[in-house]
Amino acid sequence: MTDPTRGILVSAWVIARKDLAIEFRTRSAFLSAIVFTLLSIVVFFFAWDPTAVGPLDLAPGVLWVTFTFSGMLGLHRAFAVEARDGAMDALLLAPVPRESIFLGKLLANLAFVLGVQTVALPAVSLFYNLPLGAAALPIAGVLVLASIGLVSVGTLFAGMTANTRMTELLLPVLALPFFIPVVIPAAQSTADLLAGRPLADVFVWLRILLAFDLVFLFACTVAFPFTLED
Amino acid sequence: MTPAPTGSAPAPTAPTARTGIDWVAVVAALVTVAAFVRAIWFTPPDLLQGYAQKIMYVHVPTIWVAFLALGLSALAGAFWLFLKDPRLDRFAESSAEVGVVFTTGVLITGPIWAKPIWGAWWVWDARLTLTLVLWFLFLGYLVLRGAIDDRELRARYSAVVGLLGALLIPFVHLSVYIFRTQHPMPVVANPEGIQMPAVMQVTFFFSLFAFTLMYVAFVRARMALATDRDALEDASTAER
Amino acid sequence: MTALVHATALVRTFGTRRAVDDLSFSLDAGDCLALFGPNGAGKTTALRLLAGLLKPSSGTATIDGIALPATTARVRVGLISHRVMLYDALTARENLRFTAALYGLAAPEDAVQRALEALRVADRADVPVRALSRGLQQRVAIARAIVHTPDVLLCDEPYTGLDEQGGVALTALLRERREAGAALIVVTHNLQEGLALATQAAIMRNGRFVRHEPSAGVDPLRYAAEYRDLVA
Numbered sequence: 001m002t003d004p005t006r007g008i009l010v011s012a013w014v015i016a017r018k019d020l021a022i023e024f025r026t027r028s029a030f031l032s033a034i035v036f037t038l039l040s041i042v043v044f045f046f047a048w049d050p051t052a053v054g055p056l057d058l059a060p061g062v063l064w065v066t067f068t069f070s071g072m073l074g075l076h077r078a079f080a081v082e083a084r085d086g087a088m089d090a091l092l093l094a095p096v097p098r099e100s101i102f103l104g105k106l107l108a109n110l111a112f113v114l115g116v117q118t119v120a121l122p123a124v125s126l127f128y129n130l131p132l133g134a135a136a137l138p139i140a141g142v143l144v145l146a147s148i149g150l151v152s153v154g155t156l157f158a159g160m161t162a163n164t165r166m167t168e169l170l171l172p173v174l175a176l177p178f179f180i181p182v183v184i185p186a187a188q189s190t191a192d193l194l195a196g197r198p199l200a201d202v203f204v205w206l207r208i209l210l211a212f213d214l215v216f217l218f219a220c221t222v223a224f225p226f227t228l229e230d
Numbered sequence: 231m232t233p234a235p236t237g238s239a240p241a242p243t244a245p246t247a248r249t250g251i252d253w254v255a256v257v258a259a260l261v262t263v264a265a266f267v268r269a270i271w272f273t274p275p276d277l278l279q280g281y282a283q284k285i286m287y288v289h290v291p292t293i294w295v296a297f298l299a300l301g302l303s304a305l306a307g308a309f310w311l312f313l314k315d316p317r318l319d320r321f322a323e324s325s326a327e328v329g330v331v332f333t334t335g336v337l338i339t340g341p342i343w344a345k346p347i348w349g350a351w352w353v354w355d356a357r358l359t360l361t362l363v364l365w366f367l368f369l370g371y372l373v374l375r376g377a378i379d380d381r382e383l384r385a386r387y388s389a390v391v392g393l394l395g396a397l398l399i400p401f402v403h404l405s406v407y408i409f410r411t412q413h414p415m416p417v418v419a420n421p422e423g424i425q426m427p428a429v430m431q432v433t434f435f436f437s438l439f440a441f442t443l444m445y446v447a448f449v450r451a452r453m454a455l456a457t458d459r460d461a462l463e464d465a466s467t468a469e470r
Numbered sequence: 471m472t473a474l475v476h477a478t479a480l481v482r483t484f485g486t487r488r489a490v491d492d493l494s495f496s497l498d499a500g501d502c503l504a505l506f507g508p509n510g511a512g513k514t515t516a517l518r519l520l521a522g523l524l525k526p527s528s529g530t531a532t533i534d535g536i537a538l539p540a541t542t543a544r545v546r547v548g549l550i551s552h553r554v555m556l557y558d559a560l561t562a563r564e565n566l567r568f569t570a571a572l573y574g575l576a577a578p579e580d581a582v583q584r585a586l587e588a589l590r591v592a593d594r595a596d597v598p599v600r601a602l603s604r605g606l607q608q609r610v611a612i613a614r615a616i617v618h619t620p621d622v623l624l625c626d627e628p629y630t631g632l633d634e635q636g637g638v639a640l641t642a643l644l645r646e647r648r649e650a651g652a653a654l655i656v657v658t659h660n661l662q663e664g665l666a667l668a669t670q671a672a673i674m675r676n677g678r679f680v681r682h683e684p685s686a687g688v689d690p691l692r693y694a695a696e697y698r699d700l701v702a
Contacts, residue, residue: 185405211401229524
């Protein structure tokens with residue numbers, strides 16, 4: 001481990017791969033997140049009067065509300081796996097930097113959230129009769145940017161709430177305020193892109209998303225070692 | 231929030247055995263009452279807004295205290311991470327709790343003023359939204375504190391949440407601000423245009439001072455409670 | 471020459487409780503400390519301090535002269551905890567492979583196979599850990615702890631849940647590690663077992679060593695009687 005940054009990333013990848021292997025083996029969280037996402041998309045459709053509100057106005061909101069809540073579903077899992085038989089201790093014993101534990105968890109969560117989104121986005125397009133067309137790629141880009149921010153904060157808080165009473169309730173209460181500046185730009189730019197506006201129109205939002213990602217990815221990685229008991 | 235040590239039970243071990251009157255609180259209460267009396271009877275109503283404007287003497291100092299309290303709470307948490315002094319954490323806890331009370335005050339007095347002046351109880355104005363997010367943030371902070379028994383862990387987590395919250399504020403402000411510029415708001419009157427005559431200014435700053443004193447008194451009392459609670463906890467674990 | 475394990479005035483407090491209170495000792499290569507004591511004496515906390523999982527409130531713990539929790543010190547320590555520290559959805563082999571990857575071992579597959587064989591679980595290595603009995607899980611847990619052949623092996627009640635065969639395998643393993651120059655600390659309630667392995671014996675109570683001596687020539691029966699008096 002001559003280059004410390006490389007060491008951090010390599011061990012982060014080892015941890016992420018292990019988490020994904022467990023997820024792949026059990027599949028429970030991933031499948032339920034997908035079912036939840038599809039259900040919400042369907043339920044939302046009947047919450048509005050389709051003659052009064054056009055699908056174009058409805059779809060971005062549905063997409064991002066579902067995104068926020070389904071993203072939360074996967075976050076618990078990451079640290080629940082470590083908590084069960086004291087495996088977190090084994091990670092802390094291992095000669096890897098604390099930061100790579102966080103980044104490994106983050107990578108696995110990111111894969112989880114993006115996996116759910118690859119189902120959600122076409123589903124919204126299908127159920128709301130909105131061909132994505134040329135907007136598909138830019139919207140996918142927005143999804144990736146938003147996911148990085150959401151998962152950075154979510155992973156950190158999931159690690160903390162795993163050690164408290166009321167784990168399930170506390171995570172959304174803590175994390176949702178942090179998702180506001182992610183969801184606003186994401187939903188606004190999705191709406192603009194779906195309406196056929198050029199990419200240049202949404203740059204202001206993308207810049208906020210990117211800045212949020214950079215600031216919170218860094219801050220949460222630095223903060224994670226401080227949340228560990230010593 | 232936390233059960234107060236009742237009666238005389240903790241007296242022998244409590245390092246802050248207190249008797250008598252909390253003079254800071256008494257002075258703060260008197261000054262606040264004086265500020266209210268001056269605002270209600272000895273300050274003229276605003277030319278444009280009439281009596282509705284008088285809520286400013288409550289609303290704005292409340293905002294000031296709320297932001298001061300939450301900011302100092304986050305700052306104390308940051309210092310705790312490096313100094314590990316339990317007093318810093320008790321201050322962070324106390325200041326956050328007082329801050330949430332005052333933020334609630336902001337969210338109550340704001341709509342009361344907004345209804346006659348802006349024509350709506352709630353407007354998704356950038357500052358209003360920011361206050362609301364802060365309120366949620368620190369409610370979550372207090373819920374988190376309540377969910378952890380271990381004192382060190384509680385302090386640690388609180389500090390991290392407080393710090394990240396401080397980073398969050400500019401993002402919320404920015405995104406809500408841009409959101410607002412894209413979606414016009416039903417604003418009837420613009421409050422920025424008001425110029426305060428000297429007599430109003432005096433009342434305003436008097437009130438600001440009074441509310442700050444209240445903050446100090448509240449935090450002092452709340453910290454004393456936290457100190458007693460910790461001492462009680464120590465005493466009962468030592469017995470075991 | 472620096473000792474392999476060195477504790478100087480180790481103290482760890484939780485609130486006002488002193489779980490470990492002024493602990494000092496050192497172990498050279500090939501030493502084995504058998505640590506006895508009632509529940510809540512601070513044995514587990516002492517091991518966690520020496521593994522770098524807890525920071526001491528004061529005092530220092532070093533591994534071959536390197537202060538914990540430095541990575542270069544942690545890499546040389548193995549801990550068998552009272553929890554299995556395994557992922558029950560993965561197989562024993564996958565669990566060990568993961569550990570080998572975390573420690574950056576040069577020949578991970580060989581190391582994994584060697585550890586599994588030492589604990590005699592190689593034939594059950596490819597079923598999910600959750601399908602194994604408690605005793606087999608404990609064997610896998612031990613294999614996980616030694617996959618990187620640590621120089622310092624900390625064992626917290628390692629015999630818990632093991633059957634006859636598992637116990638024999640563990641004893642053989644501990645002897646082999648000790649002869650290979652590792653330093654061992656074994657926390658156990660079984661005085662016979664502990665003394666048979668040990669070069670030093672200590673009794674812990676209220677965070678302190680109330681007795682600490684070389685174990686050569688100690689009569690287990692008399693030691694047991696004195697232990698009962700000490701912790702009563």
